[in-house]
Amino acid sequence: MNLSEYILNDIKPLSSTDKISDLQLLFNQLTFSHIPIKDQNDVYIGCVSENDAHCFKGSEVISDIAYSVEGFFVREETNWLDVLEAFAQNHTNIMPVLNKNNKYLGYYELNDVIGLFNETPFFSANGGVLIVEKGIQDYSFSEISQIVESNNGRLLGAFVSKHENDLAQITLKIGNTGLNDIMQSFRRYSYNIVSGHEEDTYLEGLKERSDYLKKYLDI
Numbered sequence: 010m011n012l013s014e015y016i017l018n019d020i021k022p023l024s025s026t027d028k029i030s031d032l033q034l035l036f037n038q039l040t041f042s043h044i045p046i047k048d049q050n051d052v053y054i055g056c057v058s059e060n061d062a063h064c065f066k067g068s069e070v071i072s073d074i075a076y077s078v079e080g081f082f083v084r085e086e087t088n089w090l091d092v093l094e095a096f097a098q099n100h101t102n103i104m105p106v107l108n109k110n111n112k113y114l115g116y117y118e119l120n121d122v123i124g125l126f127n128e129t130p131f132f133s134a135n136g137g138v139l140i141v142e143k144g145i146q147d148y149s150f151s152e153i154s155q156i157v158e159s160n161n162g163r164l165l166g167a168f169v170s171k172h173e174n175d176l177a178q179i180t181l182k183i184g185n186t187g188l189n190d191i192m193q194s195f196r197r198y199s200y201n202i203v204s205g206h207e208e209d210t211y212l213e214g215l216k217e218r219s220d221y222l223k224k225y226l227d228i
Contacts, residue, residue, distance in 0.1 A: 012089055015122070016106050016115040022047040023071060025054065030067030032057060041103045045116065046071055046078055053105060053113040055080040082107050085114055093122055131166030136184035140170065140203040141195050145177045148200070156198060157183055160191045178203055 022045035023032055035044055036059045043056035055078035057071065065074055082105040083092050096104055102119040127133070141153070150167060157164045163185040171178035183191065192202050 012087075012092065012117065012122070012125075013085055015117055015125075016085070017118060018115040020044070020116070022053065022105075022113060025049065025070070025072040025075070027071055028067060029062065029065045029069045029071060029074070032062045032071060033067055036062055042101045043079070043103050045103075045105050045113070047113065051113075052111070053082065053107060054078060056101070056103070056105065058101075081105070083117070084109065089122060089125055092117060093126065096122065129166070131182045134165050134182070134184055136163075136165055136182050137188045138204070139181045139183055139188055139191065139195075140178055141181065142176055142178045142201040142203050143199065145172065145175050148177055148179065150179075152198065153179060153181070156194045157181065157191055160186065160194055162186045162191050 020035075020039070020041070023035070025046055025048050032044060041059070043058050044062070045056050046054050048054050054075075057074070057078055061074070061077045079099065081095060081099045081101070083095050085106055085108050087095075092104060096102070096119050104117040104119070104122075106114045106116060108114055141148075153167060154164055162183045165182040165184050167179055167181045169177050170180040195202060
């Protein structure tokens with residue numbers, strides 16, 4: 010997936026010699042969480058957040074608040090998953106892009122990268138979503154793939170969506186088949202089924218028996 014065509018240049022970095030009031034004005038005109046900053050030699054030095062910009066006097070210059078500049082960026086060859094991770098880690102909706110010589114090329118906008126993610130088979134292909142849970146030290150993606158494929162399923166994507174209390178939740182996108190047989194196999198391998206977005210006949214059967222027992226005890 011080539012991201013280079015999504016590099017934007019409509020907003021140029023401000024200079025470290027510009028006033029804070031220029032930065033504040035730009036934030037008032039845009040919906041960006043950060044604005045890129047360059048030094049007097051046109052070298053990218055980092056970003057200033059909107060929250061920080063509004064904490065300073067407009068008469069100051071940006072170089073006076075250098076300690077608040079955040080130095081995050083990605084390279085033009087950085088893959089889209091790492092770009093998405095950089096957005097999340099830095100709590101930003103704009104990501105400066107530098108080449109291997111540290112030249113500022115422009116920026117990515119978060120919505121564009123998320124849009125690319127939504128076009129992947131994980132989201133766009135037909136299939137069911139299944140969330141399974143197992144001990145962090147006990148699950149393996151090779152085992153997960155084997156369970157899905159042994160039930161004639163096609164694994165369209167998988168990622169660890171949660172870590173908590175020594176348990177890992179893995180979200181799966183599965184095509185080609187219903188989820189019920191796959192759920193039963195995961196249970197046999199000691200996975201807990203957190204969520205399955207198709208009918209789970211095992212749980213339905215338990216519910217029916219529970220309802221029957223409740224009616225019997227109420228007689």
